[in-house]
Amino acid sequence: MKKEKFIYPTKRDEHVNNIFDSFIQKTIFKNKIMLQSGYTPETIQHRENQIKQVASILAPSLRVEKPSNLFIYGLTGTGKTLVIQYVKNQLLRKAKEQKIELIIPYINCKLRKVADTEYRILAELIKKLGGKVPATGLPTDQLYHKLIEIIDTKKQILILVLDEIDQAVGKIGDEFLYNFTRLNTELTKTQISIIGISNDLKFLDNLDPRVKSSLSEEEILFPPYNALQIKDILKERSKEAFKEGILGEGIIEKCAALAVRDHGDARKALDLLRIAGEVVERENKDKITLDYIDKAKEKMESDIVLNSIETQPRQFQLTLFSIIQLIKIYKKEKEERRLFTGDVYDYYLDTCKKTxxxxxxxxxVSDIIAEFDMLGIINAKTISNGRYGRTREIRLDLPEELIEKIEKNLINSLGI
DNA sequence: CGAGATTCATGTGAAGTATACCTTTAGGCTTAA
DNA sequence: AAGCCTAAAGGTATACTTCACATGAATCTCGTA
Incomplete structure (x- = not known):
């Protein structure tokens, strides 16, 4: 056995310290939270009208009267969630002042494994109200009883906010909404109003008429922001978020322009700014220049997709992996070849066997492919090839590099 | 040549199964009177 | 006898499987012009 050469520790320690120093040293942010998506600023720009509308609709709650159900729709990043959170906070503050019992639970229906079935939405709601519910095992209607039990202890108003409600309905149907709206008839003291938030503008159209009419007693549309408005928002927030002199010339204009091209998505603009800042910081520079915005744009798009794939269950990942591999193989072939469900399944089976x-x-697997389509990661269209059957044609409309990254990630997490 | 029948490969709905977890209940054991 | 613990019984939600039928246009078939 060889004896290791002894290294005197202090030298090494110093070295380590130096490495970390360089990370801690500089920060170009003053207050990064201002740019993060969950943040609710003190003042909200260019949404005065919507705030007023929401406020006037919810105002009766301060007289302990049930407000109308409200349906809010608009594309992503048009401030829907923001406005609701803002009004919610104001409302709660006022209610506290006046000693009015008011609860406003907020549930995001999109979160997989948290709120994507009727049972889980209910469970989440009960949890938010302080109750405890097992993840499985109870009949759903018992959860309703439990909910009623918790709520109906005193005279109060409950405004239930269901964000990304279109996702939930797309997956589990609209029956649960009907149950929710009917809940009031079982309650004696408490009254429930529902606020539904949707990114899908056509969501109401394919809803059961009964549900539709009761959910959308009031409707508010959030139009996209225009370039000027986004610029305002960015200016306002970046003033607080960054230290002086960090933003180079034309940065805000560029972010705004990019976001407007993408249907006036303010969240995207803010993310761009924040991610650009993070990249700059990581590279130890002290100024955000235009090319960092481009970098941020790429990074952002890939981050969102990569993240959503990482959290998928194993079998989903395996399916996606099969799709990617086949797409790659097909691309190498001379003749254009389209990808169908059957091919994917064969490759999938092979991979399963191997691993x-x-x-x-x-x-x-057919359902899994459909779910990926819903997530927007792949693009699947059922087509009929006439004599040669009916199937889904699967396409992957993502940039080449991103696909590479996804593939690497999948190989990694699947251990292939 | 054209209308209707056929065909294929898979979409899709319904019902069934396995698993994990819940509550209820009956039985057994302990304990205190 | 009352109280407490445990394990079996009976129930549910969820993810998945099995079964069976639905789809829809290219192709085939066959009667007719």
């Missing part, structure tokens, strides 16, 4: 992962049936 000794148990395989699902085609029925299930």
């Amino acid at each position: 000794k992962i148990s395989s699902l049936t085609q029925r299930r």
Whole structure:
């Protein structure tokens, strides 16, 4: 056995310290939270009208009367969630002042494994109200009883905010909304109003008429921001978020322009700014220049997708992996070849065999493909090839580099 | 040549199964009177 | 006898499977012009 050469520790320690120093040293942010998506600023620009409308609709709650149900829709990044949070905070403050019992739970229906079935939405709601509910095992209607039990203890108003409600309905149907709206008839003291928030402008159209009429007693549309408005918002927030002199010339204009091209998505503009800042910081520079915005744009798009893929279950990842591999193979071929469900399933089975992962049936994989389509990661269209059957044509409309990254990630997490 | 029948490959709905977890209940054991 | 613990019984939600039928246009078939 060889004896290791002893290294005197202090030298090394110093070295380590120096490395970290360089990370801690500089920060170009003054208050980064201002740019993060969950942040609710003191004043909200260019949404005065919507705030007023929401406020006037919810105002009766301060007289302990049930406000109308409200349906809010508009594209992503048009300030829907922001306005609701803002009004919610104001409302709660006022209610506290006047000693009025008012609860406004907020649930995001999109979160997988948290609120994507009727049971789980209910469970989440009860949890928010301080109750405890097991993840499985109870009949759903018992959860309703439990909810009623918790709520109906005193005279109060409950305004339930269901964000990304279109996602939930797309997955589990609209029956649960009907149940929610009917809940009031079972309650004696408490009254419930529902606020539904949707990114899908056509969401109301395919809703059961009964649900539709009761959910959208009031409707508010959030139009996209225009370039000037986004610029205002960015200016306002970046003033607080960054230290002086960090933003180079034309940065805000560029972010705004990019976001406007993408249907006036303010969240995107803010993310761009924040991510650009993070990249600059990581590279130890002290000024955000235009090319950092481009970098941020790429990074952002890939981050969103990568993140949503990482959290998928194993079988979903395996399916996606199969799709990516096949797309790659097909691309190398001379003739254009389209990708169908059957091909994916065959490749999937192969991969399962090789990696000794148990395989699902085609029925299930078909559903998984449909779910990926819903997530927008792939693009699947059912087509009929006439004599040669009916299937889904699967496409992957993502940039080349991103696909590479996804592939790497998948190989990594699947251990292939 | 054209209308209607056929065909294929898979979409899709319904019902069934496995699993994980819940509550209820009956039985057994302990304990205190 | 009352109280407490445990394990079995009976129930549910969820993810998945099984079964069976639905789809829809290219192709085939066959009667007719």
